Amino acid sequence: MEYERKFKIGEPILEVNNISLSFGGVKAITDTSFNVLEHEVRAIIGPNGAGKSSMLNCINGIYKPQQGTVSFKGKQIPDITPNIMAQMGLSRTFQNLALFKRMSVLDNILVGRKLHTKTNFLEVALQLPKVKKEEKLNRDRSEEIISFLEIENIKDTPVGKLPYGLQKKVELGRALATDSSIILLDEPMAGMNVEEKRDMCRFILKVNDELGTTMVLIEHDMGVVMDISDRVVVLDYGKVIGDGTPDEIMANQKVIDAYLGVEH
């Protein structure tokens, strides 16, 4: 039974054109291009060291590629910084968890509401009525996300004290709190057990389905990738070796070779 999507997959929202990135003499990414369509779940896969995380870091502006451009929402962005991308509606999570360790779960998610906070420090210091109003709106939205992710019981715990799987959830929550149109997830299920992975998949699909948020994820678990993504791009040694639907990828000889090795 073909399932009906509330948000139909649309035009490209993010385009990566001929990106090349090297660190000194080491080439991380070579002339890579692919696109992400609006409302889709897009996976980036590849063996270790294929340049997947570097790719996300280029898109998000943490790394500056030597060559190539990134276009977001139809605009080519000349000088990408994480801040500019955040303001344009792109949020992300990190491979090695980049949470605010000494802050509570709720506070972490509230930081995700930063771009929906317009009051300045003086107004906050004086607790003007509009600050209270804004804070309440942000808190309500954060609580919504917390109950969506089913982590109400830990919302006041400092995240540094939480187990890995829960921290990954909090990081997803923080990215969700930005109400971005696209979220980059860097290995959201690494180190999780089957049950936690299933939960995470459910959250990712639910967000994509209910809010129409475009999801770009890096993941190693092939089963998961093939199950939840609309399209997959495969990187190997910093180059695209396959791009298409999960079925196409599974039939792609180059991809099979890259993963299983090939006799020379």
Added chain:
Amino acid sequence: MKPVFMTYTKKDLINLAVCMVLSVLVIPTFITTEYWYTSILIPWLCLALATIGQQVVMGYTGQLALGAAGFMAAGAFAMFNLILRVPDLGFVGSLIVSGLIAAAFGILFGLPSLKVRGIYLMVATLASQFFIIWMIDKFGWFKNYDSSGIITAQDIVILGKPFTTPLAMYFVCLAVTTVLTLLAMNMARGSTGRNWMAVRDMDIAAESMGVSLLKTKVQAFAISAFYCGVAGALFAFCYLKSLEPVAFDIKLSFKILFMCILGGLGTINGAFIGAAFILLFPVLLNSVGNNVFHGAIDATIISSIEQVIFGGLMIIFMIYEPLGMAKLWENIKQKISLKFQSSNVKDLKSSLSKKS
């Protein structure tokens, strides 16, 4: 816990009420010796205020800065010159403008934080300490060309009323400290404080959430210097009653740093606890030396012992409670309330068993 008033919980309001009753009613009625006001309470409030400034930049924003005394000097001398040259501003107006002048220096010396971090930033911020003191010494204008090197601070006059007795000065310090502490708490608990802590805990993630590192760091340095500037002005006008650059040397910066660390990084009440500890500890040791040993121990030895005990405590604290005395206090309170609860449960159980 749900906030009942603004961002404050019921517990916060009770704490505030207790502090206010203590400081406004209890202390003035029971403490009558001038010594307590001039040598303990007034410097305590001033230094606690400066420590809050240090907390903003170091405890909340995670930028290792050392140079609070430099900003205090800027505030103190700005105050002196404002009262001297722009008398229309009045005491409160001058105090605010002095803070703003110190904040301008804070922005200037906070700029290195965008490029360097950690211990290197600490060295870079030392520049503020030396530059400001040098500037005041070098240009006679700041000291109104006074040749003696020590200038007497003007009397405090607010709305035509002189505030010259120790008690009156204590109330001036108390009022300013209370207002600024509340403002600092509002910021620390609100979105401003979250931005600071996000930068402290993981700057790259903060940036990816739209928190501007430039804005947040510079803002923290400015606010920190504002607090230090106001504290410095109060320190000079209420405590020292004179102005000399030497009073704001690197030793004072270190003192404020220790107050910040011992009190507990990233806490506002820690600023008060830390300041109280560092101010009162020598007094306590001295009185122990005098009263227990009846002068058998030489005063110089006592002051040496003070240093030794102090250093030892610092190390012990860093090992066993790196979060400082505020955390220790929190733990003690928690233990007491747990004891209470468990004894309540016991009472309940025993009453139940009696019934059955």
